[in-house]
Amino acid sequence: MIKKSVYELLKSDGLLPQEVQVKGWVRTFRSNRFIALNDGSTIHNIQCVIDFESTTEETLKRINTGAAIAIKGNLTESQGKGQTVEIQVSEIEILGDSNPDAYPIQPKKHSLEFLRENAHLRVRTNTFSAIMRVRSKLSFAVHQYFQENGFNYVHTPIITGTDAEGAGEMFRVTNFKDNEAPVNEEGEIDFTKDFFGKETNLTVSGQLEAETFAMALGKAYTFGPTFRAENSNTTRHLAEFWMIEPEVAFMDLEGNMDLAEDFIKCVLKSILKSCKDDLAFLDQRLTQEEKSKPQAERSDMSLIEKLRFVADNNFKRISYTEAIDILRNSKPNKKKKFQFPIHEWGADLQSEHERFLVEKHFKCPLILFDYPADIKAFYMRLNEDGKTVRAMDVLFPGIGEIVGGAQREERYDVLVEKMKKMNIDEKELWWYLDLRKFGTAVHSGFGLGFERLVQFTTGMNNIRDVIPFPRTPQNADF
Ligand code: ATP
Numbered sequence: 001m002i003k004k005s006v007y008e009l010l011k012s013d014g015l016l017p018q019e020v021q022v023k024g025w026v027r028t029f030r031s032n033r034f035i036a037l038n039d040g041s042t043i044h045n046i047q048c049v050i051d052f053e054s055t056t057e058e059t060l061k062r063i064n065t066g067a068a069i070a071i072k073g074n075l076t077e078s079q080g081k082g083q084t085v086e087i088q089v090s091e092i093e094i095l096g097d098s099n100p101d102a103y104p105i106q107p108k109k110h111s112l113e114f115l116r117e118n119a120h121l122r123v124r125t126n127t128f129s130a131i132m133r134v135r136s137k138l139s140f141a142v143h144q145y146f147q148e149n150g151f152n153y154v155h156t157p158i159i160t161g162t163d164a165e166g167a168g169e170m171f172r173v174t175n176f177k178d179n180e181a182p183v184n185e186e187g188e189i190d191f192t193k194d195f196f197g198k199e200t201n202l203t204v205s206g207q208l209e210a211e212t213f214a215m216a217l218g219k220a221y222t223f224g225p226t227f228r229a230e231n232s233n234t235t236r237h238l239a240e241f242w243m244i245e246p247e248v249a250f251m252d253l254e255g256n257m258d259l260a261e262d263f264i265k266c267v268l269k270s271i272l273k274s275c276k277d278d279l280a281f282l283d284q285r286l287t288q289e290e291k292s293k294p295q296a297e298r299s300d301m302s303l304i305e306k307l308r309f310v311a312d313n314n315f316k317r318i319s320y321t322e323a324i325d326i327l328r329n330s331k332p333n334k335k336k337k338f339q340f341p342i343h344e345w346g347a348d349l350q351s352e353h354e355r356f357l358v359e360k361h362f363k364c365p366l367i368l369f370d371y372p373a374d375i376k377a378f379y380m381r382l383n384e385d386g387k388t389v390r391a392m393d394v395l396f397p398g399i400g401e402i403v404g405g406a407q408r409e410e411r412y413d414v415l416v417e418k419m420k421k422m423n424i425d426e427k428e429l430w431w432y433l434d435l436r437k438f439g440t441a442v443h444s445g446f447g448l449g450f451e452r453l454v455q456f457t458t459g460m461n462n463i464r465d466v467i468p469f470p471r472t473p474q475n476a477d478f
């Protein structure tokens with residue numbers, strides 16, 4: 001007898017009938033006869049048809065939604081509608097009971113909010129199992145893309161001793177016990193007595209360390225957890241998220257934009273191939289959800305159409321300055337519809353502006369480049385105009401910023417000057433400055449929030465629904 005996953009069983013037409021064995025969880029049980037069994041290997045269930053002679057009344061009562069069972073039987077062509085094969089059960093064993101009155105995941109539609117509160121069980125639903133399988137395949141596609149293109153995977157530290165990364169508020173890492181942090185003569189906490197002998201935090205980005213690898217191995221990338229203690233309760237921010245950060249020597253901003261675009265297109269194409277069933281399900285789900293929106297807000301493309309569109313069309317590229325002109329003259333700006341009206345060059349773009357450009361004006365992914373130096377990080381390369389830097393953001397429909405990157409400042413003097421202006425301690429970043437002293441060269445890279453990519457790929461509106469156990473303000477359950 002062959003032990004198989006549901007995925008394998010559903011693909012095995014042609015070799016029937018066949019004695020098989022399978023284990024999984026009961027999704028539904030109807031008419032005391034038909035079990036829909038799922039083992040997580042696919043979005044689809046296998047139908048198991050009970051043979052009364054081999055089953056006791058006692059066992060029948062224990063076939064409840066959520067129960068773990070083992071089935072032996074004959075895999076045959078299905079008589080009924082809706083499936084090609086089914087198992088004629090000869091033996092059934094209850095491995096783990098599930099009390100139907102207490103099990104939270106009933107065979108009905110649950111709200112995403114309710115499922116978030118039951119995150120330990122939500123992956124047993126169609127929606128979340130599909131999302132998490134896509135997430136897994138996506139992370140594989142990320143590695144595959146970089147590995148096939150000569151990049152080295154670098155594990156940058158999670159505990160960092162620099163607070164100059166500048167990407168956001170940080171979580172402190174300390175070994176001081178409650179109320180026992182020693183203070184120095186100035187009355188400040190004396191971190192020299194802490195575990196690392198200095199103040200340490202959870203990293204907000206692996207970029208600075210990844211640059212050291214790019215300047216030795218040529219092409220490097222990180223893909224790991226990052227932490228931001230920002231109190232932003234949005235559908236696009238987590239306190240703990242996974243970031244992908246390639247960094248490449250001898251590559252300028254042009255090359256950086258090409259890399260970001262090619263990378264995103266390639267991983268989407270890979271998912272369109274490897275996750276057909278899950279995407280078909282998520283496509284349906286999104287279409288249903290869209291129906292509850294007012295006509296004007298509905299997307300005119302289905303999920304799969306959107307993914308194809310992005311994978312097959314060039315991203316639009318415009319400078320920050322061009323974007324400001326478009327925004328300044330836009331209808332919502334003139335009619336004072338923006339919460340933050342655009343008056344002049346130099347304004348930081350808010351999510352409402354980014355979404356206007358992507359969703360209303362260009363209707364395609366957009367790369368903005370050459371931002372004002374004042375609104376971007378210290379390490380971005382200054383342009384000849386002296387007021388803009390070689391920064392780029394990739395903006396996506398429904399998501400907003402998905403990538404933030406730049407050509408890095410490779411000139412020692414310019415970088416030091418910039419750090420002084422922005423009050424960044426040179427001593428602390430001595431090693432980063434060393435890269436500009438010894439064999440410096442043009443180099444570039446970007447950061448892509450993995451969850452935002454998963455959001456786009458699965459069509460999920462809230463970032464909390466694309467990571468197994470979301471960490472957000474006031475929430476670290478599970
Ligand atoms: P945003 O303006 O959306 O807050 P950011 O400018 O802070 O983004 P970067 O510091 O450039 O973002 O980080 C690179 C990428 O990491 C972003 O483009 C985004 O995809 C992702 N990202 C940033 N902050 C978060 C967060 N709190 N949760 C999830 N992803 C994030």
Ligand code: MN
Pocket residue numbers: 168
């Ligand atoms: Mn941010």
